[in-house]
Structures are given as C-alpha cells and as structure tokens.
Amino acid sequence: MQKLTVELGDRSYPIYIGAGLLKRTDLLPDFIKGKSVITVSNETVAPLYAETLNKSLEGFKASSVELPDGEVYKTLTVLDQIFTGMLENHCDRQTTLVALGGGVVGDMGGFAAASYQRGINFIQVPTTLLSMVDSSVGGKTGVNHPLGKNMIGAFHQPQCVVIDTETLDTLSDRELSAGIAEVLKYGFINDLKFLEWLEENMSLLLARDPEALAYAIYISCKHKAATVAADEREAGQRALLNLGHTFGHAIETGMGYGNWLHGEGVAAGTVMAAELSMKMGWISEADLSYVKHLFTLAKLPIEPPSELTADDYRLHMMRDKKTKDGVMNLILMHKLGECIQTSDYDAQAFQEVLERV
Numbered sequence: 001m002q003k004l005t006v007e008l009g010d011r012s013y014p015i016y017i018g019a020g021l022l023k024r025t026d027l028l029p030d031f032i033k034g035k036s037v038i039t040v041s042n043e044t045v046a047p048l049y050a051e052t053l054n055k056s057l058e059g060f061k062a063s064s065v066e067l068p069d070g071e072v073y074k075t076l077t078v079l080d081q082i083f084t085g086m087l088e089n090h091c092d093r094q095t096t097l098v099a100l101g102g103g104v105v106g107d108m109g110g111f112a113a114a115s116y117q118r119g120i121n122f123i124q125v126p127t128t129l130l131s132m133v134d135s136s137v138g139g140k141t142g143v144n145h146p147l148g149k150n151m152i153g154a155f156h157q158p159q160c161v162v163i164d165t166e167t168l169d170t171l172s173d174r175e176l177s178a179g180i181a182e183v184l185k186y187g188f189i190n191d192l193k194f195l196e197w198l199e200e201n202m203s204l205l206l207a208r209d210p211e212a213l214a215y216a217i218y219i220s221c222k223h224k225a226a227t228v229a230a231d232e233r234e235a236g237q238r239a240l241l242n243l244g245h246t247f248g249h250a251i252e253t254g255m256g257y258g259n260w261l262h263g264e265g266v267a268a269g270t271v272m273a274a275e276l277s278m279k280m281g282w283i284s285e286a287d288l289s290y291v292k293h294l295f296t297l298a299k300l301p302i303e304p305p306s307e308l309t310a311d312d313y314r315l316h317m318m319r320d321k322k323t324k325d326g327v328m329n330l331i332l333m334h335k336l337g338e339c340i341q342t343s344d345y346d347a348q349a350f351q352e353v354l355e356r357v
C-alpha cells in the first residue's frame with residue numbers, strides 16, 4: 001500500500017492506494033468519528049462492492065443510499081434522495097458519509113456531506129480511474145445545473161481517500177480511457193517526464209497492467225495533492241487543473257449530460273486549448289500533434305462534436321467559474337508541459353478554434 005497526504009494543516013488527510021484495500025477492514029474505522037455511517041453509492045457499483053465495504057463497517061450503525069447511475073442524475077433533485085435517506089436513517093452531525101463510486105457519486109456524496117446539517121465528515125472510496133486520479137482528492141463537490149456543469153457546490157475535504165485499484169477490474173474500457181484524460185492533464189500542466197512515461201506505457205495502462213495503473217494513479221494523486229495543498233480554493237494555481245475543461249464542460253452541457261463522458265470532453269477540450277495555444281505562437285505544430293497523438297493512443301476523441309456552433313460554445317464557456325466580471329479566462333499551454341490561466345488570447349484565433357477553421 002502507498003500513502004500520500006494532502007497537506008492542509010489540521011484538515012490534512014491521507015490517500016491510500018493499493019490492490020485489495022476494500023478488504024482491509026482496519027482502514028476505514030480510524031476515520032469514522034461517531035457511531036453511525038451512511039454509504040452513498042449507485043445501482044451499478046453497490047452490487048459490486050458494497051458488501052465488501054460493509055465488512056469494514058461492522059460495529060457501526062450502518063445505512064445506505066443507492067442512486068440511479070449516470071451524469072444525468074448529478075442534479076439537485078437526485079441529491080435530495082441522499083438527504084431523505086439520511087433523515088430516514090436518523091443521521092446526525094456525528095454521522096460519517098462514505099461515497100463509494102465514480103466521480104458522480106463522489107461529487108454528490110461530498111456535497112451532501114458538505115451541506116447536511118451544515119456539514120458532516122465524509123470518506124471517498126473512488127472506483128473509477130477518473131475518480132481515483134482526480135475527483136476524490138481536493139474537496140470539490142457539487143451537482144450540475146441544466147445550464148452548466150458543477151454550478152452548485154461547495155469545497156469540503158474528505159477525512160481520507162481509499163483507492164482500491166482492484167475495483168478497476170470491472171470498469172468498462174471506455175471509462176478507463178476517460179480517466180486517462182485527467183492523468184494526461186497532469187503531464188501537460190507541469191510534468192513532461194510523466195508524459196513520456198505515459199506515451200511509453202499507454203498500452204500497458206489500457207491492458208490494465210496493475211503496476212502501470214498503480215504508478216499512474218500515484219503520480220496523478222501526488223500532483224493533485226500538491227496543487228490542492230498550495231491553493232485549496234482555486235485562487236490561482238489550482239485553476240490549471242481546469243486545462244481543457246472550459247471547452248470540455250461546454251461539450252458535456254451542450255451535447256446533453258452523459259452523451260460525452262467528462263474525460264472525453266476534457267480530451268477534445270484540451271486539444272482545442274492546444275490549438276488556440278498554437279495559434280498564439282506559444283506551442284509548435286509538432287507540440288499540437290504530440291497532444292493529439294497522446295489522446296489518440298488513449299483511445300480518446302481529439303475532435304469536438306460537429307453539432308455545436310461557435311455561439312453554443314461561447315454561451316456555455318462564458319458561464320465557466322473562471323469568468324471574472326464578464327471576461328472569460330482559459331487555461332492554455334504556454335509551452336508543452338507548462339500551462340497558464342489567461343484572458344489575453346487573440347479573439348480571432350479563439351473564434352477560429354470554435355469554428356474549426
């Protein structure tokens with residue numbers, strides 16, 4: 001088992017990474033303060049892993065809520081099902097919520113924990129690659145709005161993150177690739193050496209080689225933990241983790257939640273960000289080709305959907321949380337392996353990227 005720490009003073013917490021950790025009945029109890037626990041999962045993940053998880057919860061008053069599965073259910077309405085379950089099971093301020101599932105369950109469970117009785121403890125048990133390398137760490141929680149991704153939410157850090165890499169055995173190939181989009185992101189932001197490793201080891205990752213996956217998860221969590229420790233509330237550096245997301249969230253929202261997976265939107269969105277960076281003269285044509293090559297290796301889309309017009313993009317992108325006083329900010333590549341947040345990009349070049357010319 002490997003351990004990382006998200007350093008946040010007296011709110012610091014560990015990330016445990018290893019094969020078979022769900023079976024380790026000694027891990028979770030240390031992070032449960034009161035006598036009761038509620039597990040939030042979904043209709044796909046609960047039948048696979050809830051029974052194993054429950055063995056760690058013996059001795060606690062344990063209850064559960066099972067959500068419908070899908071990005072389309074990451075809503076305020078479905079969030080209310082968690083609150084109803086918590087009230088019906090007499091959860092109080094000492095209750096710990098355990099989120100067992102992918103990023104949707106983690107974001108919703110985390111937001112429920114942030115807001116139930118004004119805040120209770122929670123634990124992240126991520127079961128998709130994307131949630132292991134990104135969403136379970138850092139405390140961004142929330143739900144979507146029909147008009148925009150993750151528009152309602154809160155920062156609320158977990159007590160710990162338990163990553164059982166064996167749960168990836170049951171994940172679909174498409175979801176595995178979606179997770180790799182966020183892994184590649186860390187390389188593009190500031191780790192060229194990791195990008196090279198990913199290029200060399202992509203086929204091992206796609207074949208679910210346990211050692212390759214564990215390494216990619218460890219390095220990704222290390223980057224995420226360091227960024228969150230430096231800038232918990234996204235005053236500056238953390239915004240770089242949004243690389244590809246202003247375009248990508250527009251794709252997800254514009255195409256209807258769930259039609260494009262989050263990681264797929266991030267992949268195509270990162271290519272769009274790279275195209276704009278190239279038009280600005282910051283990266284070369286060869287760099288852009290390398291970005292596309294890496295996503296292609298990971299079996300991810302490099303072309304955005306043809307259905308969305310430039311106006312569709314602008315409408316959704318203006319609602320992004322990085323927009324300040326009506327000015328859209330983007331994360332762009334200043335060079336390969338170095339990103340910046342900027343509103344200082346050429347309007348014509350931006351329009352060309354949106355129009356695909």
Ligand SMILES: NC(=O)c1ccc[n+]([C@@H]2O[C@H](COP(=O)([O-])OP(=O)(O)OC[C@H]3O[C@@H](n4cnc5c(N)ncnc54)[C@H](O)[C@@H]3O)[C@@H](O)[C@H]2O)c1
Nearest residue numbers: 044069102103104127128130131134135140167170171262
């Ligand atoms: N909070 C953050 O910092 C952050 C970061 C990145 C993404 N996100 C959010 O995360 C969400 C995407 O998360 P995701 O990619 O995990 O999608 P997801 O939660 O929808 O999970 C993908 C699919 O895999 C299934 N699944 C989960 N674990 C499984 C397993 N072990 N075996 C078989 N099936 C399994 C799920 O039921 C679902 O159908 C988006 O809503 C995105 O906005 C949040």
Ligand SMILES: O=C(O)C(=O)C[C@@H](O)[C@H](O)[C@H](O)COP(=O)(O)O
Nearest residue numbers: 134138140149150238241242245321
């Ligand atoms: O943790 C962060 O910070 C991120 O930006 C990680 C992203 O991968 C994630 O998709 C996040 O939810 C997007 O943030 P948002 O604030 O634009 O919703």
Ligand SMILES: [Zn+2]
Nearest residue numbers: 182245262266
């Ligand atoms: Zn993301």
